[in-house]
Amino acid sequence: MQYWLMKSEPDVFGIDDLQKVSIEPWDGVRNYQARNMMRDLMQVGDQVFFYHSNCEVPGIVGIASIATKGYPDDTACNPEAKYFDPKSDPQNPRWYRVDVQFVRKLTRTISLHELREQAALQDMPLVRKGCRLSVMPVSTTEWQAILDLE
């Protein structure tokens, strides 16, 4: 089993929204690195840290799991959709998504500030300045180190 971290803006779709709907298709990702991870690497049952970005206290707020393997993100082919991509061909889909399932909220937010202070987390892309990757792998030791902070 693999571990991941996925970012979302709480004003758009936060951990409380995920709790309400239980399962959410993670569509609209238009970044090739993130696409490759969703399409090729994610497996059902993988665990995910749910991260709130672009908000008052950015940080990890909950845990989710991967509910489906990667499958084509057909919102890319819908001209009405927010993340429509005219270059995406339904016969040869450019973008992929997975379904994400709510597991639990953390007892508290583990802020980005606090994550940056941890020596064990210095290699995480997340703590690098200017990291814009919205989906990233988390190692087993990083996963445990973060849970130990809860």
Added chain:
DNA sequence: GCCAACGTTGGC
């Protein structure tokens, strides 16, 4: 294939 222009992300 280079690189300037542009758009987006996301912390602050």
Added chain:
DNA sequence: GCCAACGTTGGC
């Protein structure tokens, strides 16, 4: 709201 970082686009 500002702006640094970074990915993408497109002219050449």
